[in-house]
Amino acid sequence: MKRDEFFWISEINKATVVVNLKHGLLTRQLASEAARGIAAVEKAAEEDPAKRVNKYITYEPMLIAATGPEVTAIHAGRSSQDILSTMRVAIDRDDALSICGALDAVIEKMLELARANRGTIVPNYTNGVAAQPNSYAHYLLGFIAAFQRDRERLAQCLVRSNECSMGATVLNGTGWPLDRRAMAEALGFDRPRRNAFDCTCETPVDFPLEVASIAGSIAIHVGSFVSDVMVQYAQPRPWIILQEGGENTYVSSAMPQKRNPGLMNNCRADASDVLAEMNAVYIRAHNLVPGMVDGKSSAKNSRMASRAVAMLQRFLKVLGALRINPERALEELNSDWTASQEIADRLMRDHGLPFRIGHHMASRMVSWARANNVLPKAFPYEQMKKIYREEIEQEFPEASPELPLSEAEFLDALDPKKIVEGRKTEGSCAPAEVDAMIKEFGAKLEAGKAEAQKLRAQIDSALEKLEGEFKACM
Numbered sequence: 001m002k003r004d005e006f007f008w009i010s011e012i013n014k015a016t017v018v019v020n021l022k023h024g025l026l027t028r029q030l031a032s033e034a035a036r037g038i039a040a041v042e043k044a045a046e047e048d049p050a051k052r053v054n055k056y057i058t059y060e061p062m063l064i065a066a067t068g069p070e071v072t073a074i075h076a077g078r079s080s081q082d083i084l085s086t087m088r089v090a091i092d093r094d095d096a097l098s099i100c101g102a103l104d105a106v107i108e109k110m111l112e113l114a115r116a117n118r119g120t121i122v123p124n125y126t127n128g129v130a131a132q133p134n135s136y137a138h139y140l141l142g143f144i145a146a147f148q149r150d151r152e153r154l155a156q157c158l159v160r161s162n163e164c165s166m167g168a169t170v171l172n173g174t175g176w177p178l179d180r181r182a183m184a185e186a187l188g189f190d191r192p193r194r195n196a197f198d199c200t201c202e203t204p205v206d207f208p209l210e211v212a213s214i215a216g217s218i219a220i221h222v223g224s225f226v227s228d229v230m231v232q233y234a235q236p237r238p239w240i241i242l243q244e245g246g247e248n249t250y251v252s253s254a255m256p257q258k259r260n261p262g263l264m265n266n267c268r269a270d271a272s273d274v275l276a277e278m279n280a281v282y283i284r285a286h287n288l289v290p291g292m293v294d295g296k297s298s299a300k301n302s303r304m305a306s307r308a309v310a311m312l313q314r315f316l317k318v319l320g321a322l323r324i325n326p327e328r329a330l331e332e333l334n335s336d337w338t339a340s341q342e343i344a345d346r347l348m349r350d351h352g353l354p355f356r357i358g359h360h361m362a363s364r365m366v367s368w369a370r371a372n373n374v375l376p377k378a379f380p381y382e383q384m385k386k387i388y389r390e391e392i393e394q395e396f397p398e399a400s401p402e403l404p405l406s407e408a409e410f411l412d413a414l415d416p417k418k419i420v421e422g423r424k425t426e427g428s429c430a431p432a433e434v435d436a437m438i439k440e441f442g443a444k445l446e447a448g449k450a451e452a453q454k455l456r457a458q459i460d461s462a463l464e465k466l467e468g469e470f471k472a473c474m
Contacts, residue, residue: 003090003091003094004052004054004091004298005053005054005055005087005091005298006045006052006053006054006059008086008087008090008091009053009054009055009056009059009083009087010038010041010042010059011187011463011466012083012086012087012166012187013034013038013059013063013074014035014038014186014466014467014470015166015183015186015187015466016074016078016166016183017031017034017035017038017074017470017473018186018466018469018470018473019178019179019182019183019186020074020178021473022179022182023177023179023182025076025176025177025178026073026074030070030071030073031473032473032474033067033068033070033071034063034067034071034073034074034473035470035471035473035474036066036067036474037063037064037066037067037071038063038470039474040066040067041059041062041063041066044062044066054298054299055080055084056080056083056084057080060072060075076176077167077169077174077175077176077177077178078166078169078174078176078178079168079169079170079200081168081169081170081171081200082165082166082167082168082169082170082199082200083166084200084204084296085165085168085199085200085203085204085296086164086165086166086187087298088204088207088296088298088301089161089163089164089165089203089204089207090187090188091298091301091302092161092207092208092211092298092301092302092305093158093161093162093207093459095211095301095302095305095306096154096157096158096161096211096305097158097452097455097456098305098306098309099154099211099214099215099218099305099308099309099312100151100154100155100158100448100452101452102308102309102312102313102316103147103150103151103154103218103312104151104445104448104449104452105312105313105316106147106312106315106316106319107144107147107148107151107441107445108445109316109319109320110140110143110144110147110319111140111144111438111441111442111445113136113137113140113319113322114136114137114140114141114144114434114438115137115438117135117136117137117140117324118135118137118431118434118435119135119326119431120135120136120137120324120326120329121133121134121135121136121326121329121330121333121416121417121420122134122135122136122139122239122240122324122326122329122332122333123329123332123333123336123338124139125228125231130332130333130336130338131338132338132341132419133333133338133339133416133417133419133420134420134429135420135429135431135434136324136329137429137434137438138420138428138429138433138434138437141434141437141438141441143221143224143225144441145441146221147218147221148441148444148445148448149217150214150217150218150221151448152448153210153214153217154211154214155448155451155452157207157210157211157214158452158455159190160210161203161206161207161210162189162190162455163184163189163190163191163192163193163194163203164180164183164184164187164189164191164192164193165192165193165199165200165203165204166178166180166183166184166187166192167180167183167192167196168193168196168197168199168200169196170200171196171197171199171200171201171291172196172197173196180192185462186462186465186466187462187463187466188458188459188460188461188462188463197290200291201290201291202290204295204296205285205295205296208281208295208296208301208304209281209282209285209295211301211304211305212277212278212281212282212301212304213278215274215277215278215304215305215307215308216274216275216278218274218308218311218312219270219271219272219274219275219278219308219311220271220275222267222270222271222311222312222315223268223271223272225315226264226267226268226271226315226318227268229261229264229318229322230261230264230268233261237328238325238328239324239325239326239328239329239331239332240322240323240324240325240329241259241261241322241323242261242263242264242318242321242322242323243321243322243323244259247262247263247317248261248262248263248317248321249261249262249263250262263314263317263318263321264318266314267311267314267315267317267318270307270310270311270314270315271311273307273311274304274307274308274311277303277304277307277308278304280300280304281295281300281301281304284297284300330416330417333416334375334376334377334416335375336376337365337366337369337370337376338416339376339413339414339415339416339419340362340363340365340366340414341359341362342413342414342419343358343361343362343365343405343410343413343414344358344359344361344362345358346405346409346413347361347404347405350404351404351405353396353399353404354396357391357392357395357396357399360391360395361387361388361391361392364387364390364391365379365384365387368383368387376414377411377414379414381407381410381411384403384405384410385402385403388401388402388403389401389402389403
């Protein structure tokens with residue numbers, strides 16, 4: 001059964017009957033009559049979807065019609081306000097769990113790609129320009145780290161928000177001795193929310209605001225990844241593309257050579273839609289006095305969550321369709337000077353040359369190479385020695401003008417694979433660090449999945465128990 005507004009109003013009514021009966025606040029006869037009435041309203045809604053109402057004030061007349069006015073005793077110590085707040089938080093909770101599941105699937109796929117591309121060396125870019133060689137696995141792990149921060153925020157949000165508003169009544173509590181903790185437990189919540197004013201005035205706004213913020217962050221990361229891949233589509237020979245066919249790509253109607261990456265275009269548009277919905281959640285909530293309903297709409301806030309899930313599902317398809325050409329990626333690296341910093345690093349680390357002097361020398365090397373259309377592998381060692389001498393004589397005459405790197409060391413420093421393998425710092429692209437991160441991030445993924453599954457099971461178990469106790473009332 002869909003856990004919509006009608007579902008939760010019914011569940012709250014069932015919990016009210018069960019809990020109040022246990023505490024002697026309802027007679028057995030009245031509890032039985034109320035239970036039969038709730039069951040009749042649910043049956044009528046199954047037969048006629050128009051009766052699947054989303055407000056208590058439209059639900060209650062159907063309940064009275066199925067029983068009698070005496071049934072309204074179950075509303076003692078309640079209000080539409082705490083019922084709607086509980087309903088909205090429960091729906092937001094389900095929405096957040098849906099985003100968790102979709103994001104977990106994306107992280108799992110990215111980890112799979114990282115394992116398969118530990119030895120794939122690719123260029124990475126900063127300021128829109130090729131910057132450094134990197135392993136594709138390490139690059140993916142960078143995005144995984146960002147997505148896992150989003151995932152952690154979702155988990156923390158669920159812990160903060162899994163509290164029940166029932167018993168807050170309008171905003172200041174009730175004289176009716178309702179067992180708030182029993183109500184919370186019956187509906188799958190961890191505990192009652194502490195402050196009654198917060199329950200009905202702030203919480204139903206704050207929960208969707210936080211989920212929207214996290215969804216927006218996820219969309220930023222998805223858009224960044226897709227845009228980075230899209231850069232390659234401007235090249236005549238990309239090193240990463242989508243597998244052709246299906247919904248992945250389509251041929252231009254006028255230009256037969258074009259294979260437009262429709263799947264990625266649509267995914268990027270999805271990310272924009274999520275950000276638009278995120279802003280809508282915030283705009284609806286701003287500049288309002290407490291207690292206004294503008295920012296509390298379950299339908300509107302759920303629309304934001306469903307957009308986020310759809311975006312992640314399409315992004316998962318993008319990840320599955322990516323095709324990487326390691327040879328072409330290495331060719332790309334060797335056609336530019338992304339390895340030039342390694343020259344400055346080695347001159348400082350191995351031969352004591354001040355870093356900035358080595359940096360200037362490497363910059364001179366690149367300028368000469370580009371002016372003479374020379375690629376890294378073809379750079380003449382004798383020219384390197386000449387450039388080094390010029391730099392030392394002009395900026396650091398106290399040092400020897402003889403290039404301390406042998407020809408083998410010089411060529412080794414320009415090898416993208418050797419650069420990646422030679423990184424030493426924690427968190428670097430060194431193979432051992434990549435393997436450690438794959439293991440660590442995989443464990444974090446499994447822990448998050450288990451935590452979400454535990455909450456789902458808690459909700460399902462509570463509702464199953466409630467249904468059993470409710471049927472016993474009849």
